Amino acid sequence: MQGRYDLGAALCTKKVAQGEPALLELPKPRLLLNFQNFGEAAIMLFSGSQSSHLENERIRSCLLEAMHGLLSGEDYS
Numbered sequence: 001m002q003g004r005y006d007l008g009a010a011l012c013t014k015k016v017a018q019g020e021p022a023l024l025e026l027p028k029p030r031l032l033l034n035f036q037n038f039g040e041a042a043i044m045l046f047s048g049s050q051s052s053h054l055e056n057e058r059i060r061s062c063l064l065e066a067m068h069g070l071l072s073g074e075d076y077s
Contacts, residue, residue: 015070026069038066 015023023031041062044055 015067020070022069030069034066034068034070037062041066 026034041059044059044062
């Protein structure tokens with residue numbers, strides 16, 4: 001399960017590194033919220049401990065919020 005979250009974090013990082021045009025369209029408060037959620041997910045992933053179901057759901061939620069505005073509907077499938 002952890003590998004799936006690592007892929008989500010990598011996708012988010014790639015889109016930011018490529019200068020995704022959608023980032024320019026996001027208002028600053030939303031961009032800060034994306035960054036905050038990405039940071040929170042990264043800290044949980046790097047903690048290295050075995051995560052519970054609730055922690056996995058929190059990581060998933062953070063990554064989805066971090067990618068807000070960066071993914072189209074087809075990217076979620």
